[in-house]
Amino acid sequence: MVHLKEETLSELLDGVPVAGAEEHLTSCPTCQGELELLRRLRAELRELPELQPPADLWSRIEPTLPGARQSRRLRLGWPTLVLMQVAAAIAIFVIGLSVGRSSQPVEEQPDALPVAAAVQPVAATVTDAMAEVQRLGSEYDAALANLQRLAQRSGRPAPSLTEQRLASLDMLVEASRTALSVEPADPVLNSYLFAALEERDAMLREMSESQGTGPEVLWR
Amino acid sequence: MVELTEANLVRRARSGELEAMRDLYELHASRVYTVVRRLAGDDDLAADLAQDAWANAFQKIKDFRGDAAFGTWIHRIAVNTALTRLRQSSRRRDLEQSFDGSSTLGNPDRWPVTAAAERVTVQRALDMLPEGYRSVLWMHDVEGYTHEEIGARLGIAVGTSKSQLSKARARLRALVVGAKAEVVDHGTS
Numbered sequence: 033m034v035h036l037k038e039e040t041l042s043e044l045l046d047g048v049p050v051a052g053a054e055e056h057l058t059s060c061p062t063c064q065g066e067l068e069l070l071r072r073l074r075a076e077l078r079e080l081p082e083l084q085p086p087a088d089l090w091s092r093i094e095p096t097l098p099g100a101r102q103s104r105r106l107r108l109g110w111p112t113l114v115l116m117q118v119a120a121a122i123a124i125f126v127i128g129l130s131v132g133r134s135s136q137p138v139e140e141q142p143d144a145l146p147v148a149a150a151v152q153p154v155a156a157t158v159t160d161a162m163a164e165v166q167r168l169g170s171e172y173d174a175a176l177a178n179l180q181r182l183a184q185r186s187g188r189p190a191p192s193l194t195e196q197r198l199a200s201l202d203m204l205v206e207a208s209r210t211a212l213s214v215e216p217a218d219p220v221l222n223s224y225l226f227a228a229l230e231e232r233d234a235m236l237r238e239m240s241e242s243q244g245t246g247p248e249v250l251w252r
Numbered sequence: 253m254v255e256l257t258e259a260n261l262v263r264r265a266r267s268g269e270l271e272a273m274r275d276l277y278e279l280h281a282s283r284v285y286t287v288v289r290r291l292a293g294d295d296d297l298a299a300d301l302a303q304d305a306w307a308n309a310f311q312k313i314k315d316f317r318g319d320a321a322f323g324t325w326i327h328r329i330a331v332n333t334a335l336t337r338l339r340q341s342s343r344r345r346d347l348e349q350s351f352d353g354s355s356t357l358g359n360p361d362r363w364p365v366t367a368a369a370e371r372v373t374v375q376r377a378l379d380m381l382p383e384g385y386r387s388v389l390w391m392h393d394v395e396g397y398t399h400e401e402i403g404a405r406l407g408i409a410v411g412t413s414k415s416q417l418s419k420a421r422a423r424l425r426a427l428v429v430g431a432k433a434e435v436v437d438h439g440t441s
């Protein structure tokens with residue numbers, strides 16, 4: 033007996049009528065079996081279980097997503113966050129500290145050191161850095177009070193804003209380097225450092241250019 | 253409710269919240285991976301395809317209007333991503349390979365050695381099918397695409413899609429039943 037072609041069986045499986053095929057099927061158990069087997073295989077295909085993706089798939093997808101960079105910053109580990117906060121806090125405190133110290137008359141503090149040298153944010157751990165912040169905070173409060181007192185007493189002009197900012201940038205550079213010593217590959221901390229260095233260089237150039245002219249160099 | 257939760261996730265993902273994207277991924281990762289894995293027949297390629305599918309989806313999630321469920325939407329993107337890649341690869345490789353125009357049922361000598369040597373499960377047999385066969389078979393028999401839709405997506409004629417399907421079914425049958433199975437003489441209809 034000549035049996036049905038595979039194309040015919042396939043059409044029958046899909047319910048497509050084929051002339052003469054139905055009659056053949058009724059009298060041919062072999063072709064009936066073949067058709068039933070194809071039907072069963074199709075059912076098995078549809079019942080194949082779901083598969084689990086590789087465990088690292090999301091980590092491959094995430095960097096390609098919009099907003100991934102921003103999220104990367106938000107989801108930094110706590111040591112990095114703390115160190116970043118420390119770096120920022122030091123910079124803020126030093127601005128105020130430099131204001132206070134620079135405002136003090138030289139004769140009242142003969143052993144005074146330059147601001148950047150007097151404050152040394154060289155903490156190697158988060159705990160040390162936080163202690164440094166607290167210490168600087170206390171000095172900041174005292175310096176502000178001193179500044180107020182001196183301003184009321186002598187009416188001297190405030191120290192150069194450029195000098196204050198330069199000192200704070202020095203501190204930010206140091207704080208960033210301290211933080212990077214813990215997490216050297218952190219892109220945010222590196223960006224802080226590079227930005228601070230760039231700003232510091234630009235300020236030094238401006239200071240050099242403006243020497244003798246007297247105008248105040250403002251923060252860009 | 254699940255629907256509300258997912259709608260909320262979609263809304264947050266559209267506004268760029270990565271956490272929401274991650275949650276949507278977790279909800280549908282298996283479904284997406286499964287369909288691209290079935291079409292790819294290979295773990296590494298499937299991972300690449302799933303990665304591309306999700307990246308594509310989130311890059312254009314602002315276009316998702318919620319007319320269909322997110323799962324349906326991402327599933328469609330996954331299928332299209334896989335088929336686009338397969339279509340590109342088919343330009344470098346003959347889809348039909350050595351199976352064009354010949355009945356696999358009636359010509360066991362043309363079956364690959366692996367098929368002749370062992371009996372395999374449906375899942376493994378699917379992986380062993382030539383790429384073109386596997387794509388058409390899965391799209392038609394499982395995903396429910398018509399031959400016209402398959403032809404359009406794979407860039408082949410409707411007749412070719414029908415032919416590929418019948419060959420794919422026959423080949424799958426041969427792989428599963430095994431080389432020593434009864435070979436029926438399929439001469440004429």
